[in-house]
Each structure stands twice: as C-alpha cells, then as structure tokens.
Amino acid sequence: MxxxxxxxxxxxxxxxxxxxxxxxxxxxxxxxxxxxxxxxxxxxxxxxxxxxxxxxxxxxxxxxxxxxxxxxxxxxxxxxxxxxxxxxxxxxxxxxxxxxxxxxxxxxxxxxxxxxxxxxxxxxxxxxxxxxxxxxxxxxxxxxxxQPAAVFAVYYHCFHGHGAVLASCANDPARDAVVRLPGLPPLKSRALPTIVSLTSPQQQGYPVLGTLRDVFLALDADRPTKVLVNTFDALEPEALRAVPGLELVAVGPVVPDIGASPSCTDLSLCNEDSSEYMEWLDTQAARSVVYVSFGTIFTASKRQELETLQGLKATGRPYLGVLRKVAEEGAALDGANGGGGAADGRQGMVVEWCDQARVLSHPAVGCFVTHCGWNSALESMASGVPIVAVPQWTDQPTVAWLVEECAGVGVRVEVDDEGVAERGEIQRCVETVMGNGDAAVEIRASAMTWMERAKEAIAGGGVLQRNLQAFVSGL
Missing domain, CATH: 3.40.50.2000 (Glycogen Phosphorylase B;)
Known part of the structure; x- marks a missing residue:
C-alpha cells in the first residue's frame, strides 16, 4: 500500500x-x-x-x-x-x-x-x-x-424505547399529535418519516422497518464512534447531537460540483442528451421557470401528476416537468409531449429525464416542485432555488419539515383525503414562493442565505473538508 x-x-x-x-x-x-x-x-x-x-x-x-x-x-x-x-x-x-x-x-x-x-x-x-x-x-x-440527521435521530429513538409513542403520533387521524424525543424539537405527526407509522407486516413498506432495525442493532453491536451524515452543521445542529454515544459527522451537503462540466459523475447522467431542455431554459427569463420532479424510483401517482400539470398551467408561468407517468390527457396539456418534450414557444416542457443539478443551477429556474427526497432538497438549497414540497413517504415528510419550518426555503402543500395536492393547491404554493408577496420575498431571501451557507460548507478549507480530513486521518 x-x-x-x-x-x-x-x-x-x-x-x-x-x-x-x-x-x-x-x-x-x-x-x-x-x-x-x-x-x-x-x-x-x-x-x-x-x-x-x-x-x-x-x-x-x-x-x-x-x-x-x-x-x-x-x-x-x-x-x-x-x-x-x-x-x-x-x-x-x-x-x-x-x-x-x-x-x-x-x-x-x-x-x-x-x-x-x-x-x-x-x-x-x-x-x-x-x-x-x-x-x-x-x-x-x-x-x-x-438522509437528514433528524431522520437518523428519529429512527434511533424509534428502536430505543420510543417506537410505540412514535407510531401513535404518526397514526393520529387528526394529524395534530406531537412527539417529544430526546435532543430534538417537538415534532408533529406530519413531520415524521412514514416508516415509524408501520405496525403490521401486512402494511406496504413494512420490510423497510425491519431493514432499518437491523442497521441500528448492528450499530449497537459494533459500537462505532462515528456515523457520516449527508447534512451540514448549520442546518441541523440539534439533530447532529441528539443521539447518545454516537458522533454524527456532517459531511454534506454532498451535491454535485455545479461549476464542473457535465460528466458521468452521477448514475443517470450517462449517455443522455440535455441540449433540448437546456436550450429551452436559455430562452426563459431569470427566475421564471417552475421545475418539477418527483424522483427516480417511487414516482407520484398519475392523479398527482395530472393535478400538478393543471396547477402549473394555471399559474401561467413556464415550467419544466420530469413526469414519467403522465396520462395521455395530462401529457397533451398545452401541447407538451410526454417523451422528449417540446419547446417551440409553448408554456411548458415535459421530459422523461433531465440533469437535475444543471437545471437547478440555471438562472431561469425560480422554483422546484419536488417530492422532497433529501438529495433533491440539498441540491435545491445549494442552488438557492425555493421549494414547493410534495412529500410522499419514508423520510420525505421530515425533509419537508426541514425545508419549510427549519430553513424557511419553501412551502409544503396540503393534500386531500387521497394524499393528493390538487391543482389549486399547487398553483397557490407556486405563487407563494414565486409571487410578489411578503412570504415569497422572505422565502427567496432565505434560499439565497442557505445557498451561501452550503457554499461555505463545501468550499476548500470549509467544514466539510475539515470533517472529512479528520475522519480519514483517524482511520
């Protein structure tokens, strides 16, 4: 060696x-x-x-x-x-x-x-x-x-004596319940990861609960001193110190180097053509475009995507949507094509894939409608783009809580009895972060503040580099 x-x-x-x-x-x-x-x-x-x-x-x-x-x-x-x-x-x-x-x-x-x-x-x-x-x-x-340090802390306490109270809170039908866990602020049921609500093997996603339990049991058995976490100190200071006996080391935000030329650094960037939608973005005014993506694995329901498209159209703002499950009537909205997309002067463009880091760093993008996967939220914060949070499951409700209530860089949608944010709600939330009201001005200012904090963490000699260097030196 x-x-x-x-x-x-x-x-x-x-x-x-x-x-x-x-x-x-x-x-x-x-x-x-x-x-x-x-x-x-x-x-x-x-x-x-x-x-x-x-x-x-x-x-x-x-x-x-x-x-x-x-x-x-x-x-x-x-x-x-x-x-x-x-x-x-x-x-x-x-x-x-x-x-x-x-x-x-x-x-x-x-x-x-x-x-x-x-x-x-x-x-x-x-x-x-x-x-x-x-x-x-x-x-x-x-x-x-x-995932966020807050999610790690919630799971840790779930498997160390607080599982029943977490499940009770998460399953509160009125969604008004609050749980208090050591080292964390009070959390409402809507801020908890959905996994803690599972109580029966017959429930969808229950195997993930077992997988997570095994992870935390292994941590107990191995008694490591450190856990590396994709977050940064300024964003989650309480959560990073909320687990007894473990040092949670912030090594994030682990986001792409926005200044670098496109490469296959990320899995989905290989052999994909980004020219059409990037050229379309080049024709749009600064901070005018609504970017929409609900993730790569577990996409939103067909109804949610239809409601989202209708809501975007109602805003009158240009939009770029990564919507793979759009029904024919939804894809036909405004003449957008559900495959490669089209950009000949129409309001919106729908594509099956895009280079998200490049899109979020484009000056035309003014809002990100997202499922609130942690990677997406961090990339948006690092680019200074306000967020409309449409969380689906696992850690996404907690990420939405971090985005809205902790960082103040976005707003979370309200959903109906089927868990869908209807078109009027999508329109309202987009206007909340992109309009001229006091809330929009405050959210955009917070987004810029967190972009600077993310840059400080990532910069040479910053907290991220120091934490990584200390970790490597200690091996």
Missing part, C-alpha cells in the same frame, strides 16, 4: 445498494474522500453497476469512472434488477443478504490479494449486512447516512 513517506494511505471501500438515490451521494462522497488523501473503491450491486457502465463486455466487470475511481461490483442475487412483478418482496432481504455477504467478501479478498487491502468499509442503510462482512475480515465499518 502507498505510504507517501508517512503512515500507510487508508483504503476505503464504499458499498451501496443499486438505487440511484444511494449511488449518487456515495460516488460524490467517495470522490471527496479520495481528494482527502485516501484510496477509495466503490461497490454496488451488478444491476446498478451495469447502468453506470453499460458498455462493459460483462456486467460484473470492474470499471473506472470519469473521476478515476475504481468500481468493483458485488451480486445481491438480482443481477437483472429487482422486479416487483417477478420477484417476491418477502424474500428480498434474505436473498440479497446471503448473496451480498458471499460476493462482497470475495471483493474484499480479491482487493487484498492485489495489494489493495481495505482498511475501512463505508456503507449505506439498505445494505445493512455489510458490517457482518467487514467483521469477518477484521475491518472496521462506518455507516454513511444519506
């Missing part, structure tokens, strides 16, 4: 599930760790690996990305990807654990044989079995928490 004339250079193996929302922050963090004088290797399941590197002769072949980082995949037993129409979700956890433990152990062994012994394994929460592999090889492991 290289030593640079000093102590041996640590080698960190980053392991993540093949979901885009997990792979992207891992790749971004790994690149920053590499810049902190460490060697890194990234490992995800074959299904995710082959999407990043589609031209490989074999889907499990090793590859080097545009940043020069080595990728060595493992198999989770679903090399073609998990398909709910084909595979049994009830057997996913056991099958992926068994296959993953075996094949990742082989990755660690092969790296050692090649003179690249791993000195630390960094993993995300959907591969909670990774510490088992690390222990078998006598290697320390560290969790990289890719």
């Amino acid at each position: 290289e030593s640079h004339g000093r102590a041996p250079v640590p080698h960190l193996l980053f392991v993540t599930s093949p979901m885009q929302g997990h792979i992207n922050p891992v790749r971004r963090l790994a690149a920053r760790v590499a810049a902190a004088d460490a060697r890194v290797t990234i490992s995800t399941a074959v299904s995710g690996h082959r999407r990043m590197f589609p031209s490989l002769a074999s889907p499990d072949e090793e590859a080097v990305d545009a940043a020069g980082l080595l990728h060595v995949p493992f198999s989770d037993g679903y090399d073609e990807g998990f398909d709910r129409e084909v595979h049994d979700v009830r057997s996913f956890a056991a099958r992926s654990r068994a296959a993953g433990c075996e094949t990742l152990s082989g990755v660690v062994a092969r790296l050692a044989e090649r003179g690249r012994p791993v000195t630390c394994v960094v993993y995300t929460f959907l591969v909670g079995w990774v510490p088992e592999v690390a222990r078998a090889h006598g290697i320390p492991s560290v969790l990289f928490w890719i």
Whole structure:
C-alpha cells in the first residue's frame, strides 16, 4: 500500500445498494474522500453497476469512472434488477443478504490479494449486512447516512424505547399529535418519516422497518464512534447531537460540483442528451421557470401528476416537468409531449429525464416542485432555488419539515383525503414562493442565505473538508 513517506494511505471501500438515490451521494462522497488523501473503491450491486457502465463486455466487470475511481461490483442475487412483478418482496432481504455477504467478501479478498487491502468499509442503510462482512475480515465499518440527521435521530429513538409513542403520533387521524424525543424539537405527526407509522407486516413498506432495525442493532453491536451524515452543521445542529454515544459527522451537503462540466459523475447522467431542455431554459427569463420532479424510483401517482400539470398551467408561468407517468390527457396539456418534450414557444416542457443539478443551477429556474427526497432538497438549497414540497413517504415528510419550518426555503402543500395536492393547491404554493408577496420575498431571501451557507460548507478549507480530513486521518 502507498505510504507517501508517512503512515500507510487508508483504503476505503464504499458499498451501496443499486438505487440511484444511494449511488449518487456515495460516488460524490467517495470522490471527496479520495481528494482527502485516501484510496477509495466503490461497490454496488451488478444491476446498478451495469447502468453506470453499460458498455462493459460483462456486467460484473470492474470499471473506472470519469473521476478515476475504481468500481468493483458485488451480486445481491438480482443481477437483472429487482422486479416487483417477478420477484417476491418477502424474500428480498434474505436473498440479497446471503448473496451480498458471499460476493462482497470475495471483493474484499480479491482487493487484498492485489495489494489493495481495505482498511475501512463505508456503507449505506439498505445494505445493512455489510458490517457482518467487514467483521469477518477484521475491518472496521462506518455507516454513511444519506438522509437528514433528524431522520437518523428519529429512527434511533424509534428502536430505543420510543417506537410505540412514535407510531401513535404518526397514526393520529387528526394529524395534530406531537412527539417529544430526546435532543430534538417537538415534532408533529406530519413531520415524521412514514416508516415509524408501520405496525403490521401486512402494511406496504413494512420490510423497510425491519431493514432499518437491523442497521441500528448492528450499530449497537459494533459500537462505532462515528456515523457520516449527508447534512451540514448549520442546518441541523440539534439533530447532529441528539443521539447518545454516537458522533454524527456532517459531511454534506454532498451535491454535485455545479461549476464542473457535465460528466458521468452521477448514475443517470450517462449517455443522455440535455441540449433540448437546456436550450429551452436559455430562452426563459431569470427566475421564471417552475421545475418539477418527483424522483427516480417511487414516482407520484398519475392523479398527482395530472393535478400538478393543471396547477402549473394555471399559474401561467413556464415550467419544466420530469413526469414519467403522465396520462395521455395530462401529457397533451398545452401541447407538451410526454417523451422528449417540446419547446417551440409553448408554456411548458415535459421530459422523461433531465440533469437535475444543471437545471437547478440555471438562472431561469425560480422554483422546484419536488417530492422532497433529501438529495433533491440539498441540491435545491445549494442552488438557492425555493421549494414547493410534495412529500410522499419514508423520510420525505421530515425533509419537508426541514425545508419549510427549519430553513424557511419553501412551502409544503396540503393534500386531500387521497394524499393528493390538487391543482389549486399547487398553483397557490407556486405563487407563494414565486409571487410578489411578503412570504415569497422572505422565502427567496432565505434560499439565497442557505445557498451561501452550503457554499461555505463545501468550499476548500470549509467544514466539510475539515470533517472529512479528520475522519480519514483517524482511520
């Protein structure tokens, strides 16, 4: 192993599930760790690996990305990807654990044989079995928490004596209940991650609760001193100190380098043409466009997307929407095409995919209507773009709470009995953040303030770099 004339250079193996929302922050963090004088290797399941590197002769072949980082995949037993129409979700956890433990152990062994012994394994929460592999090889492991610190703290307390009160609060039919957890401000039911509301194996998403429980039990067993968290100190000072016995280290916001030229740093940027919608944005006035995206994995319902399109049309403002499930009548609104989109003077443009970081950093974008996935919220804050929060599930309600009540950079929609924000509500919220009222002025000012704070955290010599350097130096 290289030593640079000093102590041996640590080698960190980053392991993540093949979901885009997990792979992207891992790749971004790994690149920053590499810049902190460490060697890194990234490992995800074959299904995710082959999407990043589609031209490989074999889907499990090793590859080097545009940043020069080595990728060595493992198999989770679903090399073609998990398909709910084909595979049994009830057997996913056991099958992926068994296959993953075996094949990742082989990755660690092969790296050692090649003179690249791993000195630390960094993993995300959907591969909670990774510490088992690390222990078998006598290697320390560290969790990289890719959601807010507040969500980590809520889950920690959920699995340490507060599960019943959290479930009771989350299931309050009036949505007025408040829960008080150690180290956190009082949280209303609508601010809690939806997972804590689950009480029966028959409920959708219940397996995720078991996965999370295993992660926190492993933390109890391993007694690590640190957990890396994709947040920054200024945004979540209380939550970062709300878990006894653990040091939550802020290593975020882990967002793309906006100033860099487009590359395949992120999973979905490979082999995609962004020219049409970027050229359309170039024709729009500053801060005039409403950008809409509800994520890459669990998209909003067809009705929600239709209501959103109608609400956008009612605002009279130009919009760019990433809406993959739009019904024919919705896609036909204003003549927009549900495929590649169109931009010949019409009000809106609907596309199936876009380079979100580039869109949010474009001066024409004035608002982001989002499901409030944490990656999306951080990217929006780092770009100074106000948010209309339309949270769906898991951590998204908590992210919406952070956006609206803690950072003051957006507003959260109200939903009907079916959980849908109707067109009038979408229109109202867009106007709240983009109009000329006092609330809009205040929100836009807060958005600019948090953009500067994010830049300060990311800047050379900033908190992020210092925290990462201290972490690497301590290995």
